[in-house]
Amino acid sequence: MLQPPLEPARFWRLSAAGAASFLAIWTLAAVSGITSRDFLPTPWDVVERFGQLLTTPFAGYVLHQHLLSSLQRFAMGFVLAVCVGIPLGLLMAWFPWVDRIVSPAFETVRFIAPIAWVPFAALWFGTGIGGPVLIIFMGAFPPVLINTYRGAKQVDRKYIEASQMLGASAWRSMTEVLLPAAVPSIVAGLRISAGLGWQSLVGAELIVASSGVGYLMVKGQAAISTATVMCGMAAIGFIGLLIDVALRRAQMVIERRRGL
Amino acid sequence: MATAPLSRSLLAHAARAVGALFVVLVLWHLLTAVFGIISPARFATPAEVGLALRQITVEGYSNGRLYEHVARSVLLVTMGFTVAASIGVLLGLAMGASRKVEAFVNPIFLVLRPIPPLAWIPLAIVWLGLGDAAKMMVIFFAAFVPSVINSYTGVRQIDKPIFEAAAMLDIRGWRYWREVLIPGALPSIFTGLRLSLQASWTTLVAAELVGAVAGLGTILNQAAQDIYPAMILVGMLSVALCGWLMTLGLGWIERRVMPWKAL
Amino acid sequence: MANIVFENVQRVFKQNGREFVALKDINLEVQDREFVAIVGPSGCGKTTCMRMAAGLEHPTGGQVSVDREVVTQPGPDRAVVFQAFALFPWKSVWDNIEFGLHSLGVDAPERKRRIEQYIALMGLGGYEHAFPHQLSGGMQQRVAIARAYVLDPKVLLMDEPFGALDAQTRVVMQEELVRLARQHPRTVLFITHAVEEAVYLADRIVVMTTRPGTVREIIDVKSIRESENWDQHKRIEDVMDLPSFVHLRTHVWKLLRDQQGADVH
Numbered sequence: 098m099l100q101p102p103l104e105p106a107r108f109w110r111l112s113a114a115g116a117a118s119f120l121a122i123w124t125l126a127a128v129s130g131i132t133s134r135d136f137l138p139t140p141w142d143v144v145e146r147f148g149q150l151l152t153t154p155f156a157g158y159v160l161h162q163h164l165l166s167s168l169q170r171f172a173m174g175f176v177l178a179v180c181v182g183i184p185l186g187l188l189m190a191w192f193p194w195v196d197r198i199v200s201p202a203f204e205t206v207r208f209i210a211p212i213a214w215v216p217f218a219a220l221w222f223g224t225g226i227g228g229p230v231l232i233i234f235m236g237a238f239p240p241v242l243i244n245t246y247r248g249a250k251q252v253d254r255k256y257i258e259a260s261q262m263l264g265a266s267a268w269r270s271m272t273e274v275l276l277p278a279a280v281p282s283i284v285a286g287l288r289i290s291a292g293l294g295w296q297s298l299v300g301a302e303l304i305v306a307s308s309g310v311g312y313l314m315v316k317g318q319a320a321i322s323t324a325t326v327m328c329g330m331a332a333i334g335f336i337g338l339l340i341d342v343a344l345r346r347a348q349m350v351i352e353r354r355r356g357l
Numbered sequence: 358m359a360t361a362p363l364s365r366s367l368l369a370h371a372a373r374a375v376g377a378l379f380v381v382l383v384l385w386h387l388l389t390a391v392f393g394i395i396s397p398a399r400f401a402t403p404a405e406v407g408l409a410l411r412q413i414t415v416e417g418y419s420n421g422r423l424y425e426h427v428a429r430s431v432l433l434v435t436m437g438f439t440v441a442a443s444i445g446v447l448l449g450l451a452m453g454a455s456r457k458v459e460a461f462v463n464p465i466f467l468v469l470r471p472i473p474p475l476a477w478i479p480l481a482i483v484w485l486g487l488g489d490a491a492k493m494m495v496i497f498f499a500a501f502v503p504s505v506i507n508s509y510t511g512v513r514q515i516d517k518p519i520f521e522a523a524a525m526l527d528i529r530g531w532r533y534w535r536e537v538l539i540p541g542a543l544p545s546i547f548t549g550l551r552l553s554l555q556a557s558w559t560t561l562v563a564a565e566l567v568g569a570v571a572g573l574g575t576i577l578n579q580a581a582q583d584i585y586p587a588m589i590l591v592g593m594l595s596v597a598l599c600g601w602l603m604t605l606g607l608g609w610i611e612r613r614v615m616p617w618k619a620l
Numbered sequence: 621m622a623n624i625v626f627e628n629v630q631r632v633f634k635q636n637g638r639e640f641v642a643l644k645d646i647n648l649e650v651q652d653r654e655f656v657a658i659v660g661p662s663g664c665g666k667t668t669c670m671r672m673a674a675g676l677e678h679p680t681g682g683q684v685s686v687d688r689e690v691v692t693q694p695g696p697d698r699a700v701v702f703q704a705f706a707l708f709p710w711k712s713v714w715d716n717i718e719f720g721l722h723s724l725g726v727d728a729p730e731r732k733r734r735i736e737q738y739i740a741l742m743g744l745g746g747y748e749h750a751f752p753h754q755l756s757g758g759m760q761q762r763v764a765i766a767r768a769y770v771l772d773p774k775v776l777l778m779d780e781p782f783g784a785l786d787a788q789t790r791v792v793m794q795e796e797l798v799r800l801a802r803q804h805p806r807t808v809l810f811i812t813h814a815v816e817e818a819v820y821l822a823d824r825i826v827v828m829t830t831r832p833g834t835v836r837e838i839i840d841v842k843s844i845r846e847s848e849n850w851d852q853h854k855r856i857e858d859v860m861d862l863p864s865f866v867h868l869r870t871h872v873w874k875l876l877r878d879q880q881g882a883d884v885h
Binding site for chain 1: 699708719
Binding site for chain 2: 107296
């Protein structure tokens with residue numbers, strides 16, 4: 098039988114036990130002396146390192162400066178993906194000939210993992226910001242395009258007929274009918290897109306960057322400072338979570354406004 | 358009579374795809390080789406790509422021939438994916454079926470989940486060096502999370518009446534798992550497997566790009582260093598093709614395992 | 621205002637490689653400012669007739685003209701009121717009504733004037749900024765009717781507009797539509813399967829058969845309505861009580877029923 102939910106108190110107690118067990122095993126392994134503390138730090142070592150990174154520069158900058166650098170690249174790539182993806186998706190949904198031209202090209206390129214663009218990114222942009230932005234774009238673009246296209250294509254026929262009857266031009270049909278109708282789908286796509294974009298950013302920064310959280314981790318790895326690497330991972334995970342939560346709230350607000 | 362239109366439409370579709378491919382190739386050739394709008398330093402002509410493909414297939418590039426790279430990459434992905442997916446699916450099912458397990462494991466999972474798979478690469482390299490072991494570790498974490506999540510939701514979204522029917526028929530223990538939980542969660546499990554496979558593949562290529570001896574990612578790495586755009590393209594297309602084929606393979610398995618599902 | 625002319629209209633569908641005659645030899649004229657209702661059993665093609673006049677579908681033979689111009693595509697000169705309302709959920713009542721006026725190139729002050737006029741007329745005062753999902757079915761259909769009327773179209777096409785409403789709301793809407801139609805006469809083609817609704821609202825009723833859809837009989841209601849002075853009764857139930865109404869309704873029923881028996885499903 099599908100079990101009923103545990104009462105909150107019980108749930109939290111078990112969760113705390115789980116967390117505690119995990120931390121305990123980890124700390125034990127770290128202090129046992131099997132390896133150096135640099136190689137396997139205790140949880141507390143990591144927290145300490147995090148504090149250090151916020152005040153003392155590592156790999157050129159302080160932690161929040163690295164984060165800002167990463168966020169800037171992410172924002173550029175993401176915004177670019179949205180600015181290209183949404184209009185293109187709408188155009189493809191409204192004009193079959195656009196669909197016929199773009200779809201095959203898109204389907205082929207889509208299967209190339211964003212990270213595989215790194216060599217070209219390096220070749221075309223060197224160490225400039227264009228490189229990471231390209232890779233983020235390649236990660237963030239497909240979900241935006243696909244969700245916009247599907248959302249617009251699945252608009253209830255009756256709205257299309259109403260807009261035709263009311264004499265709307267192609268532009269008005271796309272902006273005042275297709276786009277609003279596709280908003281729930283688009284917003285869902287944006288969440289996926291942001292997640293993929295953020296992931297692609299990490300990958301890009303491991304290779305073609307000279308600042309940013311990914312770069313921080315690479316430098317930490319070179320210095321065999323696991324604590325630094327873990328701080329980077331924590332920061333990346335945390336920011337990624339924030340972005341997703343923010344978009345999820347936006348999604349809820351939009352759905353409520355629409356009476357969905 | 359009913360099959361004739363089907364094969365005709367498939368044929369038409371194939372013809373259109375080939376036609377589109379042809380148009381792309383011609384345009385590509387014109388833009389690069391003939392008019393030079395896209396400079397050869399930055400991109401490659403179709404002819405150059407053909408040559409690069411020949412080179413890597415026959416003579417080898419970046420420590421191996423194409424099939425050797427493919428075999429190596431596919432092997433690593435398959436191994437890592439299988440291990441991660443097996444553990445992940447079981448854990449996910451357990452979390453779905455037992456609230457206690459869910460409560461206990463939850464915090465660890467909450468911490469692991471937001472970490473993008475690629476972010477495990479530096480840690481893996483610190484702990485395991487630049488060899489295959491590190492790749493496996495990264496693939497593990499990449500494939501593990503989606504498997505757990507989707508198996509978990511797979512169990513959770515099983516219709517309540519099915520559980521009630523199982524209770525009425527007094528199904529428990531091993532039979533409960535085999536005949537109620539797993540089949541019910543199977544569609545979701547396969548979604549998770551598909552995501553895990555894609556994540557595994559992407560992560561492997563990235564890991565190989567960062568540092569490896571052989572594998573598809575190393576082709577990309579080496580070609581970037583050698584400033585050899587044609588070979589970069591060969592690498593990218595190989596990655597895409599392999600990823601696509603593996604996804605197809607998974608789909609084939611999915612259809613075999615779940616004949617009742619209208620895909 | 622304008623007329624609608626169906627000249628020898630045929631509509632053939634292809635399904636699974638077989639041909640299926642939906643409409644055959646439809647010849648019909650809706651005169652200027654006339655309210656014509658098409659009644660028929662489900663699937664007889666009455667909605668298809670309306671959609672062809674709207675330009676949302678096309679005949680396979682013959683042609684449909686509005687104001688002596690052959691219909692090729694939809695437009696605001698042939699306003700449609702849909703059964704499912706088809707109001708844009710993301711636009712307010714005001715914006716929904718205004719939407720078509722932009723296409724007509726009406727300038728802002730005139731738009732405002734017209735919209736306010738119809739909001740008052742359709743009893744939508746106070747709801748200008750509400751969204752469709754906040755309104756009842758009846759209110760939504762009022763907005764849809766306002767949206768159609770505000771275009772000052774040549775013809776008005778209504779596809780079972782009250783079909784999605786509950787019985788009480790339906791009655792209220794019928795009374796209002798009659799009031800509107802008598803005060804501001806327009807060329808209307810009204811589709812319904814509810815016989816009483818057709819008799820109450822229309823000047824003429826077109827009774828259709830099914831399989832294939834053809835015009836069985838065209839009944840003149842207006843002359844009876846005027847000679848028996850139905851309009852003196854404000855309430856629909858009083859009108860429906862009148863012997864002349866009942867007689868007409870029964871006549872239409874019989875015409876419809878005759879073909880039900882011959883129907884092979």
